[in-house]
Amino acid sequence: MYFLSDIEHKYLLYQLLPTAREVGVSRELRGWSWHQPPLKPYYDNVKLPMYAVCSKYCPTNRDVYLRYVEKILPVPSGKVALGKILHGVVSDCLRAFIQRGSMDFDAWWQTIRWFEIPEKPENLREPSRRVWEFVQKICEARLADVSSRQPYASELDLRVSAVPFLVEHKISGELLGLSGILSLDCYDYLKAIMFDLKVASEPQEWHRLSPVGYALVFESVHEVPVDICCNVYLNVENGKVLVRKDLFFASDELRQWWIEERDRKLEIVADGKDPGKPERSQCKEDCMYFKVCYG
Numbered sequence: 001m002y003f004l005s006d007i008e009h010k011y012l013l014y015q016l017l018p019t020a021r022e023v024g025v026s027r028e029l030r031g032w033s034w035h036q037p038p039l040k041p042y043y044d045n046v047k048l049p050m051y052a053v054c055s056k057y058c059p060t061n062r063d064v065y066l067r068y069v070e071k072i073l074p075v076p077s078g079k080v081a082l083g084k085i086l087h088g089v090v091s092d093c094l095r096a097f098i099q100r101g102s103m104d105f106d107a108w109w110q111t112i113r114w115f116e117i118p119e120k121p122e123n124l125r126e127p128s129r130r131v132w133e134f135v136q137k138i139c140e141a142r143l144a145d146v147s148s149r150q151p152y153a154s155e156l157d158l159r160v161s162a163v164p165f166l167v168e169h170k171i172s173g174e175l176l177g178l179s180g181i182l183s184l185d186c187y188d189y190l191k192a193i194m195f196d197l198k199v200a201s202e203p204q205e206w207h208r209l210s211p212v213g214y215a216l217v218f219e220s221v222h223e224v225p226v227d228i229c230c231n232v233y234l235n236v237e238n239g240k241v242l243v244r245k246d247l248f249f250a251s252d253e254l255r256q257w258w259i260e261e262r263d264r265k266l267e268i269v270a271d272g273k274d275p276g277k278p279e280r281s282q283c284k285e286d287c288m289y290f291k292v293c294y295g
C-alpha cells in the first residue's frame with residue numbers, strides 16, 4: 001500500500017528530492033519552530049484533531065462549530081464505515097506482518113468491535129479480505145527480496161527492512177494546537193515520507209493538508225525534517241484493489257496553507273461563533289451534519 005512503484009521511486013529521486021534540496025523549507029515553517037510565529041498556536045485553550053483542521057468538506061467550516069462548540073456528534077455514512085474498516089485492514093495487516101510475520105484474515109475479522117462500525121459486516125467483509133490479501137502478498141514479496149540479499153540478517157531485521165513503516169504511530173500535536181493523541185497512518189522511516197490513506201475518495205488539492213500537518217507534528221516532536229508527503233487513494237472496484245498515489249514536496253506554500261486552516265478552525269472554536277451555512281447547493285447530502293443543518 002505504501003510501497004512506491006518504480007515510476008514513483010524515479011519521481012521521488014529525480015524530481016521531488018532535488019526540488020526539496022534546492023528550494024528547501026523556511027526555518028520558521030519547520031515543525032520544530034512551534035514556539036514562534038507563524039507556527040505558534042494563538043489559542044492555548046483549544047486543541048483539535050488533525051481531521052478537523054484539514055477537512056474542507058464544509059465550505060464554511062460549520063461542521064467544526066457543530067462538533068466542537070455545540071458538541072453534536074456526526075452521523076457517519078456507509079462510506080465512513082468503509083474508510084474506517086479499510087484503514088484498520090491496512091494498518092493491522094502491516095503491523096501483524098512486521099511483528100509476527102503474518103496473521104490470518106479470518107482471525108483478524110473476529111477481533112473487530114462492530115458497535116464502532118456503522119455498517120453491516122457482510123457488506124464490508126469481501127473488500128476487506130481483498131485488501132488484506134493484497135497487502136500481505138506485497139509484504140511477502142518484499143521480504144523475499146530483502147531476504148535473498150541479506151543472508152545473515154535476523155528475521156526481525158529482515159521484516160523491519162522489508163516493511164519500513166511506522167504504522168498508526170501515536171504522537172502528540174499539542175505543540176501545534178492539536179490533540180495530544182494523534183495517530184498517523186504511516187511514516188516510512190527509511191525514505192522519510194509521511195503517508196496518509198484515503199479510502200474511496202477522489203483526489204482533492206486540500207487532501208494534501210493532512211499529511212503536511214502530520215509532517216509538521218513529526219518535526220515538532222522528533223525534530224527530524226519531513227520533506228516528502230504522499231496521499232494514498234485506496235479503492236475496491238469489482239473485486240479489484242486499486243491504489244493511486246499523490247507524492248509531493250511539503251513546500252512552504254502547503255505549510256502556510258495548513259497554518260491558515262488551523263488558525264481559522266481554532267478561532268471558530270475559541271470564539272464559539274457559528275460561521276453559518278453556505279449556499280445549500282454547496283452542501284452534499286452525505287455530509288455527516290446534513291440532518292442537523294437542514295432538519
Ligand code: SF4
Pocket residue numbers: 057058059060061062063276277278282283284287288289290293294
Ligand atoms: S450540511 Fe452544509 S453547512 Fe452543514 S456541516 Fe454539512 S457542509 Fe457544512
